Amino acid sequence: MADLATRARTLLDLHTAPEILTLANVWDVVSATVVAGTPGVRALATASHSIAATFGYEDGENIPLELHLGMVERIVRAVDVPVTMDFEGGYGDAGETARRAIAAGVVGGNLEDQLKPLDDAVAAVEAVLRAGRDAGIDFVLNARTDAFVKAGPDADRGEVLAEATRRGKAFLEAGAPVVFVPGVVAREEIAALVDGLGPNKLTLISVPGKSLPARELQELGVARVSTGPFTQRVALTALQDATAEIVAGGTLPEGTRALN
Numbered sequence: 001m002a003d004l005a006t007r008a009r010t011l012l013d014l015h016t017a018p019e020i021l022t023l024a025n026v027w028d029v030v031s032a033t034v035v036a037g038t039p040g041v042r043a044l045a046t047a048s049h050s051i052a053a054t055f056g057y058e059d060g061e062n063i064p065l066e067l068h069l070g071m072v073e074r075i076v077r078a079v080d081v082p083v084t085m086d087f088e089g090g091y092g093d094a095g096e097t098a099r100r101a102i103a104a105g106v107v108g109g110n111l112e113d114q115l116k117p118l119d120d121a122v123a124a125v126e127a128v129l130r131a132g133r134d135a136g137i138d139f140v141l142n143a144r145t146d147a148f149v150k151a152g153p154d155a156d157r158g159e160v161l162a163e164a165t166r167r168g169k170a171f172l173e174a175g176a177p178v179v180f181v182p183g184v185v186a187r188e189e190i191a192a193l194v195d196g197l198g199p200n201k202l203t204l205i206s207v208p209g210k211s212l213p214a215r216e217l218q219e220l221g222v223a224r225v226s227t228g229p230f231t232q233r234v235a236l237t238a239l240q241d242a243t244a245e246i247v248a249g250g251t252l253p254e255g256t257r258a259l260n
Contacts (some may be wrong), residue, residue, distance in 0.1 A: 008107035008137040011043055011082035015140060015178050016200050020218035023226040025086075027051045028071060029078045031235070034259045036079040044079060045110075046072050048086040049229035059229075065091045069104050076105035084108030084140060095127030098139065102131060108140030110180060115146050118170055125174045140178070142203055142224070143171035148183030161189055165196035178203050178223050185210045187220070194221040206230065 014021045023043060026032040027050030035041055049059040051071050057063040068087075076083045085106045091097045094111055101109055111128055113121035125143050132139025147164035151157075168179035180203045184190055190212070193202050199221035205228045206214070214225050242252055 004102070004105065004107060004135070005137045007082040007105075008132070008139060011084060011108050011140045012138050012177060014042055014082075015203075015223045020214055020222055021224040022214050023084075023224065024231050025050065025227045025229070026075060027054050027232050029074050030260050031231070032075040032079055035231075036081050041081065043082045043084065043108075044075065045084045045108075045226050046075060046086055047227075047229050047232065048088050048110075050232040053229075053232065061088050061091055065097065065100070069100055072101065072106060073104035082107050084110070084142065086110040088112055089114050090124055090128070093127075094124040095131050098128040098131035099135070102135045102137065102139065107137060108142065110142045110144050112144045112146055113167060113171075115150050118167060121145075121167065122170050122174050125171050125176050129175045141176045142178050142180045143168070143174075143176035144180035144182065145171070146182070148181060151183070157189070161192055161196075165193060168193070168197050168201075172197065172201060177201075180204070182228070185212070187212060187216075190217070190220050190222065199223075208233075 021043065023045040024035050025045045025047035026035050027047055032044055036044055051068055052059050052063040055063055055067060072085050083106055085101050087097050087101060087109050089112045098109060109128065111124060125141060128141050129139060145164050145167040147160050147167060151160045164181050168181065171179050178201055179197055181193055182205045184193065184204060185207055200223040202222050203224040203226070204217065204222055206225050208230055217225050246252060
C-alpha cells in the first residue's frame, strides 16, 4: 500500500481531474473489498449511517467513535486505494477526530456543518485541515453544508441555495478543496451551485430514482458523487427480495457470484 501522503495526494487529484469521481460508499471489510475490486473504482468512501446500522446504532454520532474508527481502520487495511471517512459533525472535536482518523490511515473525510453558526463551522473546517498538515498530508476535506437537508418543505429554494453557496464559499476560503451539498438533485440548482462555487468544487449524493446520472453531473462540472447509505440499502433490498423468494418456495437468484 502506498504511504499516507501519496494516498492523500491521489485522492486530491481525483477530485480535480476532468472525470467525475464516483464513490460507492462501504460499511465493512467485505463491502469494501467487493467495491475496491470493481473495475474503475479508484477510491473508497465509508458511510457513517451504514457503519452505525451494522452495529445496531442509529445515525447521528450514536455509535461510539472508537467502534466507528475501528471498522474504518479495518477497511483501510483491507484495500489498496485511498479511503475517505464520514465523521459526521466531528464528534465534538473535529480536529481530534480527524487526527484519529488519519492515524487509522484515512486521507479524506466528510464534516457536517449541521447549520452551526458559520464562524464555528469554519473553525471546525480549519481544525481538520490543520490535523492534516500536522500529519504531513493534503487531507481531502469534503466540507458539508446541511442548508438543503435541514430546510423545511416550505423554505424558499432560492434563499436555501444562497445560504448553501455562502457557506460553501467560506469553507473553500478556509482551505477545503470541495464542498458537499446533500439534498440537491435538480439540474438548475446543481448548475447554480457550480456557478457559485466554481467547477470541480461541488460534491453530491446520488439518490435512487431522483438524481441525475454521473455522466450528466460531470458535464455540469460536479467534482464527485457518492452514494451514502444507499449502497447498503441496495444490498439489503437484494437480501430481502432473495429471502422472500426462497421462503415462498423458490430459489436464490440465478447469477449470484462468489464475491467473498
